[in-house]
Amino acid sequence: xxxxxxxxxxxxxxxxxxxxxxxxxxxxxxxxxxxxxxxxxxxxxxxxxxxxxxxxxxxxxxxxxxxxxxxxxxxxxxxxxxxxxxxxxxxxxxxxxxxxxxxxxxxxxxxxxxxxxxxxxxxxxxxxxxxxxxxxxxxxxxxxxxxxxxxxxxxxxxxxxxxxxxxxxxxxxxxxxxxxxxxxxxxxxxxxxxxxxxxxxxxxxxxxxxxxxxxxxxxxxxxxxxxxxxxxxxxxxxxxxxxxxxxxxxxxxxxxxxxxxxxxxxxxxxxxxxxxxxxxxxxxxxxxxxxxxxxxxxxxxxxxxxxxxxxxxxxxxxxxxxxxxxxxxxxxxxxxxxxxxxxxxxxxxxxxxxxxxxxxxxxxxxxxxxxxxxxxxxxxxxxxxxxxxxxxxxxxxxxxxxxxxxxxxxxxxxxxxxxxxxxxxxxxxxxxxxxxxxxxxxxxxxxxxxxxxxxxxxxxxxxxxxxxxxxxxxxxxxxxxxxxxxxxxxxxxxxxxxxxxxxxxxxxxxxxxxxxxxxxxxxxxxxxxxxxxxxxxxxxxxxxxxxxxxxxxxxxxxxxxxxxxxx
Amino acid sequence: xxxxxxxxxxxxxxxxxxxxxxxxxxxxxxxxxxxxxxxxxxxxxxxxxxxxxxxxxxxxxxxxxxxxxxxxxxxxxxxxxxxxxxxxxxxxxxxxxxxxxxxxxxxxxxxxxxxxxxxxxxxxxxxxxxxxxxxxxxxxxxxxxxxxxxxxxxxxxxxxxxxxxxxxxxxxxxxxxxxxxxxxxxxxxxxxxxxxxxxxxxxxxxxxxxxxxxxxxxxxxxxxxxxxxxxxxxxxxxxxxxxxxxxxxxxxxxxxxxxxxxxxxxxxxxxxxxxxxxxxxxxxxxxxxxxxxxxxxxxxxxxxxxxxxxxxxxxxxxxxxxxxxxxxxxxxxxxxxxxxxxxxxxxxxxxxxxxxxxxxxxxxxxxxxxxxx
Ligand SMILES: Nc1ncnc2c1ncn2[C@@H]1O[C@H](COP(=O)(O)OP(=O)(O)O)[C@@H](O)[C@H]1O
Ligand SMILES: [Mg+2]
Numbered sequence: 059x060x061x062x063x064x065x066x067x068x069x070x071x072x073x074x075x076x077x078x079x080x081x082x083x084x085x086x087x088x089x090x091x092x093x094x095x096x097x098x099x100x101x102x103x104x105x106x107x108x109x110x111x112x113x114x115x116x117x118x119x120x121x122x123x124x125x126x127x128x129x130x131x132x133x134x135x136x137x138x139x140x141x142x143x144x145x146x147x148x149x150x151x152x153x154x155x156x157x158x159x160x161x162x163x164x165x166x167x168x169x170x171x172x173x174x175x176x177x178x179x180x181x182x183x184x185x186x187x188x189x190x191x192x193x194x195x196x197x198x199x200x201x202x203x204x205x206x207x208x209x210x211x212x213x214x215x216x217x218x219x220x221x222x223x224x225x226x227x228x229x230x231x232x233x234x235x236x237x238x239x240x241x242x243x244x245x246x247x248x249x250x251x252x253x254x255x256x257x258x259x260x261x262x263x264x265x266x267x268x269x270x271x272x273x274x275x276x277x278x279x280x281x282x283x284x285x286x287x288x289x290x291x292x293x294x295x296x297x298x299x300x301x302x303x304x305x306x307x308x309x310x311x312x313x314x315x316x317x318x319x320x321x322x323x324x325x326x327x328x329x330x331x332x333x334x335x336x337x338x339x340x341x342x343x344x345x346x347x348x349x350x351x352x353x354x355x356x357x358x359x360x361x362x363x364x365x366x367x368x369x370x371x372x373x374x375x376x377x378x379x380x381x382x383x384x385x386x387x388x389x390x391x392x393x394x395x396x397x398x399x400x401x402x403x404x405x406x407x408x409x410x411x412x413x414x415x416x417x418x419x420x421x422x423x424x425x426x427x428x429x430x431x432x433x434x435x436x437x438x439x440x441x442x443x444x445x446x447x448x449x450x451x452x453x454x455x456x457x458x459x460x461x462x463x464x465x466x467x468x469x470x471x472x473x474x475x476x477x478x479x480x481x482x483x484x485x486x487x488x489x490x491x492x493x494x495x496x497x498x499x500x501x502x503x504x505x506x507x508x509x510x511x512x513x514x515x516x517x518x519x520x521x522x523x524x525x526x527x528x529x530x531x532x533x534x535x536x537x538x539x540x541x542x543x544x545x546x547x548x549x550x551x552x553x554x555x556x557x558x559x560x561x562x563x564x565x566x567x568x569x570x571x572x573x574x575x576x577x578x579x580x581x582x583x584x585x586x587x588x589x590x591x592x593x594x595x596x597x598x599x600x601x602x603x604x605x606x607x608x609x610x611x612x613x614x615x616x617x618x619x620x621x622x623x624x625x
Numbered sequence: 626x627x628x629x630x631x632x633x634x635x636x637x638x639x640x641x642x643x644x645x646x647x648x649x650x651x652x653x654x655x656x657x658x659x660x661x662x663x664x665x666x667x668x669x670x671x672x673x674x675x676x677x678x679x680x681x682x683x684x685x686x687x688x689x690x691x692x693x694x695x696x697x698x699x700x701x702x703x704x705x706x707x708x709x710x711x712x713x714x715x716x717x718x719x720x721x722x723x724x725x726x727x728x729x730x731x732x733x734x735x736x737x738x739x740x741x742x743x744x745x746x747x748x749x750x751x752x753x754x755x756x757x758x759x760x761x762x763x764x765x766x767x768x769x770x771x772x773x774x775x776x777x778x779x780x781x782x783x784x785x786x787x788x789x790x791x792x793x794x795x796x797x798x799x800x801x802x803x804x805x806x807x808x809x810x811x812x813x814x815x816x817x818x819x820x821x822x823x824x825x826x827x828x829x830x831x832x833x834x835x836x837x838x839x840x841x842x843x844x845x846x847x848x849x850x851x852x853x854x855x856x857x858x859x860x861x862x863x864x865x866x867x868x869x870x871x872x873x874x875x876x877x878x879x880x881x882x883x884x885x886x887x888x889x890x891x892x893x894x895x896x897x898x899x900x901x902x903x904x905x906x907x908x909x910x911x912x913x914x915x916x917x918x919x920x921x922x923x924x925x926x927x928x929x930x931x932x933x934x935x936x937x938x939x940x941x942x943x944x945x946x947x948x949x950x951x952x953x954x955x956x957x958x959x960x961x962x963x964x965x966x967x968x969x970x971x972x973x974x975x976x977x978x979x980x981x982x983x984x985x986x987x988x989x990x991x992x993x994x995x996x997x998x
Contacts, residue, residue, distance in 0.1 A: 525710035528710070529706060532697060533703075533727060533794075535723075537698075539730070543742075548714055
């Protein structure tokens with residue numbers, strides 16, 4: 059063979075493997091779940107490729123395929139109610155998040171609000187707590203024997219201030235724990251809103267608030283709407299909150315899908331719900347891109363200008379108080395869990411009756427396996443996603459592979475539960491029976507986190523000039539040697555920061571863990587979930603604290619790495 | 626070290642031709658410059674030789690061997706990039722030792738291979754053998770960087786980085802040294818010093834060198850021969866003096882040095898002198914032509930100012946000085962003659978007076994110095 063071409067064959071083989079990986083674990087499962095929605099029975103995609111008998115069976119399945127499931131969606135009340143409720147929930151949550159975030163974002167971006175730094179830092183707390191832990195903290199606070207309820211009754215209230223096991227309960231948890239996702243993009247939007255336009259408006263005699271409504275707000279609006287869509291998607295795909303808080307008579311699509319598959323083994327039902335979830339998430343994603351199309355804030359505002367910060371005390375002090383109140387709830391939730399983990403018993407009282415480290419000892423003696431499982435699974439996902447994302451970013455940057463670029467954005471859209479269901483049903487039977495193994499769990503985690511990882515490695519890869527790689531090759535190195543001795547080491551800081559984040563998010567991951575993890579591989583999140591279901595709150599709390607601490611430490615480390623890299 | 630022969634090279638990028646009919650015959654040990662404005666295809670030519678681009682057509686031979694089938698890492702072309710492309714995570718020594726490590730990697734057994742590999746990732750863990758250390762230190766001494774061996778490349782100045790890049794390419798004893806605008810990131814003064822350094826090293830080592838530049842002065846002052854390129858084609862190949870005295874196109878006449886280029890019409894030939902009409906002026910030229918319409922090329926320094934002296938050329942003109950520019954050792958006059966402007970350079974010695982703008986001046990040029998293209 060022509061050696062000049064051979065030079066590129068090794069790397070071509072790797073490209074093929076990457077495509078194979080995406081095909082096998084992403085494209086085929088998603089397609090097959092779509093087909094199952096018609097056939098009502100699982101399709102053995104890999105079996106039918108190697109056995110005639112299987113092939114015949116599949117053909118029969120398709121003969122019997124029907125639109126029954128889609129019809130059931132509209133006739134059998136449950137599915138439709140679930141969808142409508144979920145949409146309602148997401149809409150409410152995203153609207154409220156917007157309302158809450160506007161003053162806080164304005165305060166941070168455009169005023170000299172007191173305690174601005176502290177408030178900003180506290181606003182990251184909700185992000186380190188997985189939602190099912192927040193939801194369960196909410197139960198300890200607002201539930202029948204919660205301390206909030208105690209105080210409420212002391213002040214003459216009757217029953218509960220707020221029943222956590224309702225749509226409202228779910229919405230409040232989501233609002234207070236998802237708002238940071240919207241806050242920082244909105245701060246950015248407020249910062250870039252052209253200050254000179256505002257100045258012009260003010261010079262023409264408009265009052266401060268009028269300027270805000272007529273100039274600042276409209277310019278920031280597309281950015282705001284798109285962050286609202288982000289929250290809509292996050293809320294719609296969130297599994298942790300509803301699985302803990304949704305009562306039996308409240309249908310939400312994620313919970314319904316989970317129950318169909320893990321409770322009733324109703325493949326057809328789970329498939330149709332999965333298809334709908336993906337469709338909704340897809341539309342939201344499309345809308346979001348559509349909104350932001352052509353709106354490049356850098357161009358809109360030119361160079362970032364010095365913005366004069368508003369120092370009017372009559373505005374900044376109320377803003378600071380409001381912002382503090384918003385972050386208070388997540389902080390109290392975290393504090394409640396910490397207290398619970400240290401409590402001997404904690405009934406309907408403002409504080410536990412005594413303190414002990416017993417629960418932690420229990421964890422470290424009997425539940426060490428779960429911690430170990432989490433670490434192994436997260437470690438595996440880390441290694442897999444590092445390998446894949448390094449090669450993917452190489453192909454995206456150096457070969458301008460748009461197909462791979464597109465494939466890595468798919469997991470961004472597909473809700474965790476939907477992806478889990480697709481995988482379970484595709485790999486349920488021989489010859490590729492992977493459901494229930496640690497391998498498929500690791501693969502699922504990796505694919506879910508790949509978009510974020512790829513984004514950071516693509517950035518680092520772009521920063522490495524092609525010259526440097528070619529210099530190595532001209533000095534005699536093969537493409538592979540150049541990649542491992544020059545490109546690899548240069549990408550390391552970026553990879554390190556990104557992979558810690560993968561590790562963290564896998565530890566926090568709820569939907570995939572609860573849906574797919576077998577008992578022998580139960581990670582911490584699944585253990586906490588089961589403890590909460592069994593009402594073993596104390597050990598659930600202790601495990602939660604350990605989890606949150608791990609997340610905090612690793613996140614700080616990742617920030618350190620990526621921050622240190624920049625300077 | 627070898628000769629480089631390029632025949633009928635053609636390169637297209639998705640249908641667009643960026644190189645065509647490139648023929649080069651570069652001798653062993655020659656310092657050869659590719660000169661041309663930006664975008665003319667110099668880098669692409671070089672990348673085809675180095676193997677980073679596959680030619681659409683044509684052949685390339687290094688040292689008499691066709692290299693079409695060799696991968697870029699097997700061509701043994703030392704490269705110096707415009708950006709230097711030093712490895713920022715390695716110190717100077719490791720940068721220079723890179724190709725020597727690669728050679729070790731190729732010839733050793735698996736166990737030693739792992740050692741070399743580890744050394745390429747971190748040279749503190751596995752030490753260099755004596756022969757590598759000596760070779761690297763030798764070359765570092767040669768480019769005067771001995772004291773900087775353990776520094777990171779980011780701690781060096783531009784000129785020092787440039788020398789690291791050079792040392793890194795030289796240490797592999799390449800068949801040819803390819804340099805792509807290596808001096809363009811340096812300031813003027815350093816650029817002049819580096820010209821001498823590169824030229825000295827090239828002559829010491831007698832290494833065949835292809836030097837890409839868009840700076841005619843750089844090419845003229847360094848190269849044995851120059852190929853002038855434009856729009857993906859080679860216009861002329863020759864020694865610097867060839868190009869200067871016998872440019873074959875107005876483009877080169879203008880690009881290499883400064884020229885007065887005027888369109889004219891041949892009106893007659895007599896005693897080997899061609900008379901050309903430019904506007905309402907006539908000029909005699911000793912350069913033969915068979916064309917009717919020609920470009921008349923005259924270098925500014927070949928035009929004499931007749932300060933009352935008698936003309937001996939038969940080519941005299943009268944003009945008005947529009948602008949006199951004092952350039953140190955010369956004074957450049959912008960003179961209006963008929964409807965054309967001419968640049969005229971005269972040597973200036975201290976004490977000479979400079980003619981004032983607006984004054985009349987008489988000029989003459991020898992027919993031998995009038996070129997018809
Ligand atoms: N990879 C490429 N793809 C498409 N066009 C290219 C590529 N590389 C160079 N070109 C084009 O080829 C022409 C010559 O480029 P180049 O060789 O870099 O010129 P020079 O080095 O003389 O400035 C330019 O018009 C450039 O746009
Ligand atoms: Mg170039």
